[in-house]
Every structure is written in structure tokens, then in C-alpha cells.
Amino acid sequence: MASMLLAGGYRSFAAPAARALGITREVLNKHRNKHAAIWHCRSSYNSNTALAAETETSRIVAGNTTVASSSSSNRHSYRSQESTFPKYDRLLPCPSQKTTPRIEHLVVSKGGLVLEYICEALDLPPLFVADLIRFGAVYYALVCPQPPPTATEEEIRIFRRVTDPLVLRKRDSVKGKTLREAQKTFRVTNGDQFVEEGTYLRVHVHPKRFPRCYEIDWRSRIIAVEESYVVLDKPAGISVGGTTDNIEESCATFATRALGLTTPLMTTHQIDNCTEGCVVLAKTKEFCSIFHGKIRDKKVRKLYLALTASPLPTGIITHYMRPIRMAPRLISEVLWALNSIFTQSPVSLLSADFIKGWHRCQLEVIDCRKVPWPTTNIQDKYCVEDCGWPSQDYAYECTINLLTGKTHQIRAQFAACKAPLIGDSMYMAAAIAEMTNPGLNPFGKYNKDFSSECERETAVINWIAQYGKEPSVAIGLQAYQISWDDGEHSYKAGSPWWRCATA
Incomplete structure (x- = not known):
């Protein structure tokens, strides 16, 4: 069995619309078994990546818009496939339409060139697969990783077969490596790379586009x-x-x-x-x-400008962020304090056990001033989303000194203070939900004691469901200034998008 779908469902191939890029036929025609079982790879940026010249001559001619049978008698010949695949124009420039995510997980059943193997296993044109490799959308590991809990019996059977110690013992490429080392993934950077039987491949068929x-x-x-x-x-x-x-x-x-x-x-x-x-x-x-x-x-100083839906007092804001590296980033609303409104250090409202292991997030609001809410024309020009904030007469521009640098820190902290950033479809949605239904946030100031860990987990899941999707383009946030070595090196950005003249 050539392919192993470890996560998500198979989605039909939707070819992106764009103009063609040139590629040599030499890559596609080299012998399949060249330099068996040994190759060099790297996970760093491919220095040979460059924007190729647009052409109108290397398009694949539409001859058959149906996917051929996977039986051996109907296998595609990928060296003469002009009448096999539907017409498409490659990955670059960026297609206008969006494609749904599609990730394929494969276990190689027969050694060969990685480009040819993916083409055959997934019924994809070689020029398209070559572009995926160029985009950095293809990864390999010497040994297949552990399947997720959703894996089928057949997928688990394949995993056990290809990771059997007796099988791995015969593979020179994994000798001297622990199983964990052999399961580490690396980016494929060359379509000529040889992949031996048992190798794991992950193909992002529809990469995220910009x-x-x-x-x-x-x-x-x-x-x-x-x-x-x-x-x-x-x-x-x-x-x-x-x-x-x-x-x-x-x-x-x-x-x-x-x-x-x-x-x-x-x-x-x-x-x-x-x-x-x-x-x-x-x-x-x-x-x-x-x-x-x-x-x-901490020798680098970063100042930000934030456009918020509500005002904030000046001073230092402190929260604690849950140490899980996935969006949305959840923080405790209870453990925050504005130094300027306290005459002495604020007393923690939560026990130390609650924040054990959580990351401290600190920023300083230097100033906050009232400004007009961005016009519809400006929001449309910069694809800023209307997230449904109830009042849109005025906004507030805050200057921020970022004291700690956690992912989504400013966005999460400001939303917890009921001052989400304009256009932030992920965190503003949760702020609105909490304002409408106080106590919805299990980590908020109305947090309650849960009767069981299961009840707490359910509350967290329900809270995460209140967050929206990640913004597609711009939000009200600019890295305004960066400096280091006590200001010896200091640089400022131009005017933020919300200060631009009406479009």
C-alpha cells in the first residue's frame, strides 16, 4: 500500500490558477534508482529559490480532467503526460482563489526519486510537485512517526509493519539512530532526492499562500x-x-x-x-x-503602536500565558495589574499552583490617545475585518513598550483587558463573548472552582470555541520602533495603515 493517510481527509486536487514557470525535463527523466538509499538534506532556507520568469509556453495541455485508476495497468507515465492531467498554470504568481488545506501522509512502498513517487502516489502533475518542493511544502523522515488516535486499523498495520525492529535492522540509513532520531522530519529540497522503501513523506498539497x-x-x-x-x-x-x-x-x-x-x-x-x-x-x-x-x-527594545477598541490606562500590564504553543494563546485575566493605579504592589488573586508553569507576559502602555475609527475605505484597502465591535465611533492609539516577547502577547493581553485590537478577528471575538456572557472565560476574574478536572477541560474547550479565525491581512498593530545597544542602533517604521489618508 503506497499511501498512508494519518490525519485529515483526502480532498480532490484543485489546481491553482497562475502563469507558468519553466523547469528542465532533466530532473524528471533521471533514473529512478540513482545512488540508492543515500542522500543529503537540510531543513534551512533554500538559497536557490528565485522568482522564475513568467512564460505562456510551458502549460500542461488539458486532455483528461478525470483521475486515472491506480491499478498497475492504468498507471500514468509521468514523462509523457500532456494528455493525462487537467490544464493548470502552476503555483506562481499566487492564485486568486483560496484552496482548502490538504496534507497527505505517505509511507514509501518502493524506492525511487521523491518527485516521481509523489506524482504517482497522489496523482499530481510533476511540475506541480516540483513547485511544492520549491515552496518547502514536502518533508520526509527515515521512519514513519506514530499515527494519531484517529488512524484506521489499516494505517496502524502499515505503521507496525514498516517500524518493526526486524525491518528497521535491514535499513542501513537508520543504523546508529534512535527511533526518535529516525522519525525527525526534514524538508525535501530536491526532486532528485532518493527515498527508500519505508521512508515517510508529508506533502502539503495546498500550502498557505500570501x-x-x-x-x-x-x-x-x-x-x-x-x-x-x-x-x-x-x-x-x-x-x-x-x-x-x-x-x-x-x-x-x-x-x-x-x-x-x-x-x-x-x-x-x-x-x-x-x-x-x-x-x-x-x-x-x-x-x-x-x-x-x-x-x-534584553538589550533589544521594541516599541509598538496598537489601535484598540477601548482605552487603557498607562502603566505595566502583567498576565500569565498558558504554555501551549498553539493559537489562540490563553492567558489569566485575574493576574493583571496596571501599576499606575496601584499605590502598592497588587496582591495576586490566584494561588501560586494555578500559574505554575505558565509564562509571564509584561508590557508597558506608555500613552493612549483617542483617534477616529478607521473609515470603511481604509479598512477595505488593507483588508481589515469588521469583527462586530458594538461601538465604532472612536478608537484608541496606544504606544507600547514590549517587556517580554511571547507569541500573540499584545493581542491576547489587550483582549483580556477588554481593549482588543481593531481587525483582530481571533481575539476580539472572544472579548465580545466575555463581555456578553461574563464568567465564560475559565481563567477570568469570575473564575470558579470546578468540581472535576473534566468539568474544567470542558470549560476551556468552550472558551476556545469563542475565539475567531486568524486575520487574513492587517490588524491594528505596528512594530513601530526597534533599537539595541542603548539606542546606538535605532530604526522606525513608516506611518501605520490607520493613519493613511482616506482611500
Whole structure:
């Protein structure tokens, strides 16, 4: 059995619409069993990634829009498949339509080139699979990881067969490795990579896309170019260094091209995709290491501008965040304090056991001023979502000194203070739900004692259900200024989107 679906359901292939990219036939025609069982791979950014010239000549001709039978008598010939697959125009530029997520998990049943194997196992055109590899959307592991609880009996049977110690003992590639080491995944960077029988493959058939990459004048977003780093005014709606399934459509990639650099820029820190503003990109690994050290030693100062739905007093806000690395990030609403309104240190309202293991989040609200709510034209221009906040006459622009740097920290903390960021469809939805139904948040100030752990877990699940989806483009948040070495190096972003003139 060639494929093993470990998570999610199989979705029919929907080819993206875009113009074609060229690719040599040499990659597709090399011998299947070249250099058996040995290959080199890496999980870092592919330095050879570049935006190929658009052409109108390398399209696949539509000949048959149905998927052929998987029986051996009807296997596709992927070296002459012009009459086999439906017409499509490749992954780049970005398609206008959205595709639903689709991730395929495979266990290789017969050794061969990774590109050819995926084509045959998933009935996908080779040019499309080549683009997925270029996007960083294909991963492999020497040994299949443990199937999830939802796996079928057949999938579990395959897992047990390919991970049987007697089987693994015969594979030279796993000798000297623990099972955990052999199950570690790496990004596939070359379609010619050989995958032996028993190898695990994960294919993100529909990678997350960032169409705004193609709308930005990237050269105008460069704030500074120094010997070892570049400072970028990151646009909202684009990842800094790429996602799990897409390293092509990222700020690092497009800034590299805009500057004509031969070596790819590297990320030194992250801000959310929906946040705009200052990002430092390294030209060298040495500077990456140096800058990481400065962040660790708290020598990097980050100021943010936030556009909120309600005002906040100035002072330091402290919360504790649940140590689970998935969105939404849940925090305790009880453990927060505005220093400016206390004459002495506030007393914790929760026991120490409750926050044990949770991460402390601190930020300082330097100032907060009343401003007009962004016009409909401005919101439409920057794809800012109307999240249903009841009053939209005025907003509040806050200047923030970020004291700790946790994922979604500002967004989660402000929502907990009933001052969610404008356009933040994930956290504003929960803030509205809590205002409508006080006590819904099991970690809020109305938190109650639960009779059992099961009751608590149910309450947490119900609370998470109140959060919305991640914003698609922009929210009211800008990384306004970044500085280090006591201000010796200091950079500011341009005006945030909400200060722009009416579109």
C-alpha cells in the first residue's frame, strides 16, 4: 500500500490558477534508482529559490480532467503526460482563489526519486510537485512517526509493519539512530532526492499562500541596509521568514530579491503575519547569533503602536500565558495589574499552583490617545475585518513598550483587558463573548472552582470555541520602533495603515 493517510481527509486536487514557470525535463527523466538509499538534506532556507520568469509556453495541455485508476495497468507515465492531467498554470504568481488545506501522509512502498513517487502516489502533475518542493511544502523522515488516535486499523498495520525492529535492522540509513532520531522530519529540497522503501513523506498539497507579496513595492519598504543586516518595514499579511509549507512567499525572500542579494536574508526575530513594522533580517549567520544574544540579554527594545477598541490606562500590564504553543494563546485575566493605579504592589488573586508553569507576559502602555475609527475605505484597502465591535465611533492609539516577547502577547493581553485590537478577528471575538456572557472565560476574574478536572477541560474547550479565525491581512498593530545597544542602533517604521489618508 503506497499511501498512508494519518490525519485529515483526502480532498480532490484543485489546481491553482497562475502563469507558468519553466523547469528542465532533466530532473524528471533521471533514473529512478540513482545512488540508492543515500542522500543529503537540510531543513534551512533554500538559497536557490528565485522568482522564475513568467512564460505562456510551458502549460500542461488539458486532455483528461478525470483521475486515472491506480491499478498497475492504468498507471500514468509521468514523462509523457500532456494528455493525462487537467490544464493548470502552476503555483506562481499566487492564485486568486483560496484552496482548502490538504496534507497527505505517505509511507514509501518502493524506492525511487521523491518527485516521481509523489506524482504517482497522489496523482499530481510533476511540475506541480516540483513547485511544492520549491515552496518547502514536502518533508520526509527515515521512519514513519506514530499515527494519531484517529488512524484506521489499516494505517496502524502499515505503521507496525514498516517500524518493526526486524525491518528497521535491514535499513542501513537508520543504523546508529534512535527511533526518535529516525522519525525527525526534514524538508525535501530536491526532486532528485532518493527515498527508500519505508521512508515517510508529508506533502502539503495546498500550502498557505500570501498574495500580498506581489502587491508590495519591496524596495520602498527597506528602512536600512548595513554591512551585516537589513531593516525592513514589514507589510501586514505576509510572514517574516516563511511558514511550514511556504518559504517562497515571505518577507525574507522578497526583500532579498528587491536588494539584488545573492545570499538569502535570514530572520533574527518574528512578528505575526498580520502585524506590520520593523523587522531585522541578517545577512550573515554571525549576525543572527549576535542579535539572538542581544534579545536573550534584553538589550533589544521594541516599541509598538496598537489601535484598540477601548482605552487603557498607562502603566505595566502583567498576565500569565498558558504554555501551549498553539493559537489562540490563553492567558489569566485575574493576574493583571496596571501599576499606575496601584499605590502598592497588587496582591495576586490566584494561588501560586494555578500559574505554575505558565509564562509571564509584561508590557508597558506608555500613552493612549483617542483617534477616529478607521473609515470603511481604509479598512477595505488593507483588508481589515469588521469583527462586530458594538461601538465604532472612536478608537484608541496606544504606544507600547514590549517587556517580554511571547507569541500573540499584545493581542491576547489587550483582549483580556477588554481593549482588543481593531481587525483582530481571533481575539476580539472572544472579548465580545466575555463581555456578553461574563464568567465564560475559565481563567477570568469570575473564575470558579470546578468540581472535576473534566468539568474544567470542558470549560476551556468552550472558551476556545469563542475565539475567531486568524486575520487574513492587517490588524491594528505596528512594530513601530526597534533599537539595541542603548539606542546606538535605532530604526522606525513608516506611518501605520490607520493613519493613511482616506482611500
